[in-house]
Amino acid sequence: xxxxxVASECAPFIKTGGLADVVGALxxxxxxxxxxxxxxxxxxxxxxxxxxxxxxxxxxxxxxxGFGQLVLVTAEGVDxxxxxxxxxxxxxxxxxxxxxxxxxxxxxLRFGALAQAAARVALDGVxxxxxxIVHAHDWQAALTxxxxxxxxxxxPKSVLxxxxxxxxxxxxxxxxxxxxxxxxxxxxxxxxxxxxxxFLKGGLMFADGIxxxxxxxxxxxxxxxYGMGLEGVLQSRTGVLSGILNxxxxxxxxxSTDPALARGYNARSLGRKVENRARIAQRLGLxxxxxxxxxxxxxxxxxxxxxxxxxxxVPHIVKHGGQLALLGSGDATIEQAFKDACQTFPGSVGAVxxxxxxxxHLLQGGSDAILIPSRFEPCGLTQLYGLRYGTxxxxxxTGGLADTVIDANVAALSAECATxxxxxxxxxxxIEAVLNRVFDRFAEKGQWxxxxxxxxxxxxxxxxxxxxxxQLYQDLTG
Ligand code: ADP
Numbered sequence: 001x002x003x004x005x006v007a008s009e010c011a012p013f014i015k016t017g018g019l020a021d022v023v024g025a026l027x028x029x030x031x032x033x034x035x036x037x038x039x040x041x042x043x044x045x046x047x048x049x050x051x052x053x054x055x056x057x058x059x060x061x062x063x064x065x066g067f068g069q070l071v072l073v074t075a076e077g078v079d080x081x082x083x084x085x086x087x088x089x090x091x092x093x094x095x096x097x098x099x100x101x102x103x104x105x106x107x108x109l110r111f112g113a114l115a116q117a118a119a120r121v122a123l124d125g126v127x128x129x130x131x132x133i134v135h136a137h138d139w140q141a142a143l144t145x146x147x148x149x150x151x152x153x154x155x156p157k158s159v160l161x162x163x164x165x166x167x168x169x170x171x172x173x174x175x176x177x178x179x180x181x182x183x184x185x186x187x188x189x190x191x192x193x194x195x196x197x198x199f200l201k202g203g204l205m206f207a208d209g210i211x212x213x214x215x216x217x218x219x220x221x222x223x224x225x226y227g228m229g230l231e232g233v234l235q236s237r238t239g240v241l242s243g244i245l246n247x248x249x250x251x252x253x254x255x256s257t258d259p260a261l262a263r264g265y266n267a268r269s270l271g272r273k274v275e276n277r278a279r280i281a282q283r284l285g286l287x288x289x290x291x292x293x294x295x296x297x298x299x300x301x302x303x304x305x306x307x308x309x310x311x312x313x314v315p316h317i318v319k320h321g322g323q324l325a326l327l328g329s330g331d332a333t334i335e336q337a338f339k340d341a342c343q344t345f346p347g348s349v350g351a352v353x354x355x356x357x358x359x360x361h362l363l364q365g366g367s368d369a370i371l372i373p374s375r376f377e378p379c380g381l382t383q384l385y386g387l388r389y390g391t392x393x394x395x396x397x398t399g400g401l402a403d404t405v406i407d408a409n410v411a412a413l414s415a416e417c418a419t420x421x422x423x424x425x426x427x428x429x430x431i432e433a434v435l436n437r438v439f440d441r442f443a444e445k446g447q448w449x450x451x452x453x454x455x456x457x458x459x460x461x462x463x464x465x466x467x468x469x470x471q472l473y474q475d476l477t478g
Pocket of ligand 1: 017355357
């Protein structure tokens with residue numbers, strides 16, 4: 001079976017978050033099920049060097065935003081179809097925003113073009129390759145099913161995956177004609193979302209299958225608390241909605257071979273983690289002789305991630321002998337709160353503000369626990385990396401975090417299956433309460449190691465989920 005993945009990010013080429021990790025890893029996992037994937041991506045500056053190794057397989061004069069050519073290239077073992085439209089994608093900085101942080105004003109054209117190119121590949125094929133399934137990811141690709149339904153040609157079936165329903169791609173109604181969308185579909189049963197054009201809304205209305213990235217989030221987004229206004233749309237489509245848990249690339253994230261670590265280790269040599277901790281301490285100026293737990297945070301700094309609440313608990317962590325190492329970027333107020341914490345508690349709190357893939361690996365390798373106090377979390381990947389690295393996740397009971405971490409309650413501890421700490425109340429007092437439980441368990445070295453081993457045994461790869469996607473594709477193609 002042939003599947004065209006359509007996305008705005010794909011690791012290791014372009015990444016702002018978990019979407020990239022998933023799009024980067026899923027095709028390899030699917031290849032084990034005889035699924036031949038190609039990934040359609042915008043040719044951002046980081047992908048431009050690949051263009052000269054590829055070959056042009058299509059050109060379009062009338063995409064939203066003008067001309068674009070498709071270049072087929074194989075890189076890092078995956079077949080990429082790069083949408084080369086320099087007027088749309090050859091821009092500095094993040095994929096979605098200007099260097100000063102505001103959204104590019106023509107994002108509707110940029111991602112409208114991506115979706116329309118996807119629909120054309122799906123309908124006409126390129127280089128003698130035509131997909132059986134088009135799998136679009138998030139709002140940036142969400143018009144793909146709409147363009148497919150709009151065509152009068154026989155189209156392959158479409159799947160739309162929601163990686164985070166908070167990001168919906170909402171634009172003024174006037175862009176409808178610029179995008180070549182049918183004016184008579186501008187109503188609440190199709191493309192309209194409260195007077196605007198909704199990219200994600202439209203995709204959800206027209207996709208043949210809808211998935212999201214954990215079973216728990218699939219239920220949560222049917223409610224007003226988590227659905228972000230799209231719960232009604234999703235309720236009308238529950239027949240085609242399912243939750244398939246994300247996996248991780250267990251080769252890239254393997255503590256026994258990870259080149260970013262000072263010392264590799266496995267479940268039988270957990271003592272070696274201290275050498276990674278020493279490297280972290282060196283980089284962040286932390287006290288190398290501290291005996292309490294080292295907590296890490298690797299995250300976008302946003303309210304979604306609950307890091308505003310976490311910042312208030314730093315004195316509590318330090319008072320109980322813990323250390324905190326943070327890697328993140330985002331909201332300026334949250335960043336300032338952690339900068340202040342670094343100044344107030346030198347030797348106990350350290351941070352790198354920015355994006356650093358290698359340091360993210362080292363933090364997983366050297367920390368004792370990873371803090372993820374998210375207010376909502378579709379799946380979450382950093383807790384899965386934490387499990388794999390024996391770095392116990394401390395997570396809010398939401399979305400995929402609840403699906404993947406087994407709380408260290410009395411029953412789970414006695415059954416030796418606890419893998420982390422789960423709590424309900426994302427507030428300073430709620431986080432302090434769970435931290436108290438972490439400090440207690442950390443003091444019991446044997447018990448802590450038992451939890452680390454249970455965490456490292458947990459299956460966090462793609463095997464099960466690749467099977468679930470394969471099944472979904474098969475069901476759709478009959
Ligand atoms: P989200 O997609 O909501 O940001 P996820 O947990 O699903 O959250 O995925 C986040 C991914 O981005 C993980 O691979 C994590 O390691 C990585 N990450 C987040 N912030 C940073 C950072 N500052 N530097 C390096 N990697 C980061």
